[in-house]
Amino acid sequence: QLQLQESGPGLVKPSETLSLTCTVSGGSISRSDSYWGWIRQSPGKGLEWMGSIYYLGSTYYTPSLKSRVTISVDTSKNQFSLNLLSVTAADTAVYYCARHLWGYYRYFAQWGQGTRVAVSS
Amino acid sequence: DIVMTQSPLSLPVTPGEPASISCRSSQSLLHSNGYNYLDWYVQKPGQSPQLLIHVGSTRAPGVPDRFSGSGSGTDFTLTISKVEAEDVGVYYCVQALQTLMFTFGQGTKLEIK
Numbered sequence: 001q002l003q004l005q006e007s008g009p010g011l012v013k014p015s016e017t018l019s020l021t022c023t024v025s026g027g028s029i030s031r032s033d034s035y036w037g038w039i040r041q042s043p044g045k046g047l048e049w050m051g052s053i054y055y056l057g058s059t060y061y062t063p064s065l066k067s068r069v070t071i072s073v074d075t076s077k078n079q080f081s082l083n084l085l086s087v088t089a090a091d092t093a094v095y096y097c098a099r100h101l102w103g104y105y106r107y108f109a110q111w112g113q114g115t116r117v118a119v120s121s
Numbered sequence: 122d123i124v125m126t127q128s129p130l131s132l133p134v135t136p137g138e139p140a141s142i143s144c145r146s147s148q149s150l151l152h153s154n155g156y157n158y159l160d161w162y163v164q165k166p167g168q169s170p171q172l173l174i175h176v177g178s179t180r181a182p183g184v185p186d187r188f189s190g191s192g193s194g195t196d197f198t199l200t201i202s203k204v205e206a207e208d209v210g211v212y213y214c215v216q217a218l219q220t221l222m223f224t225f226g227q228g229t230k231l232e233i234k
Contacts, residue, residue, distance in 0.1 A: 035221070047170065047213060049223040060221035063122065096169060105176065106217035107160045111169035 002027040004097050004112035011118050012091075018084040018117060022097030029078045030055045035100050036080045037108070038071060040093040052100065053080055087119045123148050123216050125226035134204045135234045142229045144197045144214035150177075151194050158217040161190055161199045164228075165210040173212075174199065206233055 008020035022036065029036065037052035051061035053071045061069050065084070073080040084091060094114040101107060124147040134140045150157045157177035162170040172181040174190035177197060187202040201208055214226040 037223075039223075046211075046228045047164075047225040049225065052221060062222065100223075102217075102221055104154065104156065106158055107172050107175040107181075107215075108162070108170070108223075109172065111171070114169055 002099065002110050004099065004110055006095060006097050006112045006115035008095075008115060008117070010116060011120060012087055013121050014088055014119055015086055018082070018087050018091060018119070020082045020095055020097075020115065020117070022080050022082075022112060024078045024080075024099075029073065029080065030075050033101060033103065034109075035060075035102050036071075036073065037098050037100055038082045039096045039098060039108075039111075040091075041096070041114070042090070042093040050082070050084075052102075089119050091117070092119045093117060122222075123150075123219055123224050125214055125216055125224050127212075127214055127226035127229050130227060130229055132229055132231045133234045134201075134231060136206055137203050140201045140204050140208075140231060142199045142212050142214075142231075144192075144199070144226055146195045146197075146216055148218075149194045150197075150216050150218045152218060157193050157197070159190075159192070159197050160215045160217060161188075162213045162215060163208075163210045164213065165207075168210075170213065201231075204231070204233070209233055 003025045012018045035052045038050040068085040070083040096114045098108045098111045126145045128143045159177045161174040164170040178190040211228040216224045
């Protein structure tokens with residue numbers, strides 16, 4: 001069964017770059033039916049899709065974060081990564097990675113357990 | 122961008138009673154292929170979100186049939202026919218019409234009275 005696991009530092013200083021990695025196990029990240037995305041949840045708030053990547057490298061970002069977000073994929077490691085530049089306290093959140101479909105059906109099929117990231121000096 | 126608005130934001134329900142959550146989008150979610158690209162997720166306490174319904178009314182595998190989705194265009198409803206204690210959580214509607222972009226509603230917190 002496909003599983004996703006986020007990893008990365010739990011604490012990032014303001015103005016620095018937040019970097020997270022999602023490791024996919026139990027299946028290939030190079031499957032043609034799947035996209036790989038990042039979603040975050042700020043404390044006490046709802047869910048925000050940040051962006052997605054296809055295994056061939058095409059990326060899609062939410063407009064409000066587009067200037068600060070980069071998502072990349074490493075098919076040899078079965079991983080994809082998130083970089084968020086110039087973080088502030090507003091970027092404190094639980095960050096989830098997920099697999100989603102994008103065709104006739106469009107939904108998040110599997111989620112990681114989430115990783116909590118705090119932005120603080 | 123499409124804005125998703127849910128109501129109510131808090132929903133106390135007695136076990137065995139029905140519950141309904143409304144979701145409205147700022148633009149029609151009806152695609153030319155006939156699908157409404159509106160999904161429902163639930164996030165149970167301490168867990169990641171999980172899919173309940175996609176394309177407006179199709180239950181995900183393993184989802185109990187007490188959950189149903191309805192609606193088209195800009196107005197959608199998630200209905201639980203008889204709420205059980207295990208249904209506690211936050212319910213989100215999500216639009217997936219715009220090209221590779223997802224927008225979540227604010228979430229509706231269902232709690233047991």
